[in-house]
Amino acid sequence: MINKMQILSLTALGNLDAYIRYANSWPMLSAEEEKLLAERLYYNGDLDAAKTLILSHLRFVIHISRNYSGYGLPQADLIQEGNIGLMKSIRRFNPEVGVRLVSFAVHWIKSEIHEYVLRNWRIVKVATTKSQRKLFFNLRKTKQRLGWFNENELRIVAQELGVCSEDVREMECRMSAQDISFNPFPDDESSDRKLTTVMTHLRDNTSDFANGVEEDNWEMHATNKLTNALRILDKRSRHIIRARWLNENNKITLQEIANGYGISAERVRQLEKNAMKKLRTAIEA
Incomplete structure (x- = not known):
């Protein structure tokens, strides 16, 4: 497959507007042209065909990435992750299935962008399971329409998304929370302010390290x-x-x-x- 950096460098170098103009300069393929190129890649491993398929579909990645601009992440990075999904889809595309490449690739493009958003939207992950990820993105779209949820809106959203109200409330709390540094004060030796950290004041009442060690030692002794x-x-x-x-x-x-x-x-x-x-x-x- 075509070297990833040949595509990714287009977003990493130069002006993003120049990259978008470059992507749009590639002509869209007809169904016959696309099928011919896909067959050359699928059956013969033709890398030139793969390159043409990728470059002719960059405009679709740009279009999809714009739907995720509300997360506060760089547009170039979103496009870059979408390009990775595009290349993965082209590597798996079977021209005999009878669908257009863009219909097949949209899942892979969105999947890579979703992973990037979840990794970088917050320092602490807000969604780890498959159901939480689905709820996270659906809830973002819904909140743009309803704003903050009251009890009635909460029930409506839960019904629309097919989950319980408690799951919606928990995800709403996660999304509205803010990351807090463990060391909010500047590490400046010249400052008169005494340095401290939030971690200094944390106490874990659920853990007793001494008892754990004692139990392990006793179990070893008994064995x-x-x-x-x-x-x-x-x-x-x-x-x-x-x-x-x-x-x-x-x-x-x-x-x-x-x-x-x-x-x-x-x-x-x-x-x-x-x-x-x-x-x-x-x-x-």
Whole structure:
């Protein structure tokens, strides 16, 4: 496939208006021309055909990227991400499906722009799951029409988007929140103001690191004692204890063990009882 930088450099270098004029200077392809080029790429790996398909569709990327200008992100970056989606779509386009390339590519173009917006709109991500991403972009469009939601508007939006009211309210709160620096004061040694950070005043009441370490140490200690205690048992008794108590995924019955050793289930129970007494004595010592 054509080198990405050959396309991306058009937005990274020079004037954006010059890039838009360049993109619009490429003629739009007829259905027959597009199919011929797509077949050359699909069947023969023709890179010149791929380049022509990309350049003739740059105008569509520009058009789609304008729909995302309200997020406060550079238009050139939005176009650049859309171009990546365009190239991905051309690499996957099958000319035998019977649809125009732009109809197929629009999903890939929007997908790359969506990912860019979610990565860069805020320092803290507002949407991580697929459903949250869909709600984020749909809610942006809806809020342009309704503004801030009251309870009635909240129910209407939730019904329109096919989600519950709580999800809409949570996403609205995320979108209206502002990022706050952990160090809002300038790091200037000449300043008389004493430096401090928000992190200095944070306390996590849900975590107790000391207790966690103590529990881990005790678990390791208990495991070591049990391992040493098992060594005093004979091979058969050790196997019975492991099969009956230490194998969580596949515990077996007394009868199954008895069948394996050719003895009665009652004899296995007696061996198990004696082995448990020896283990208890060894562990408590």
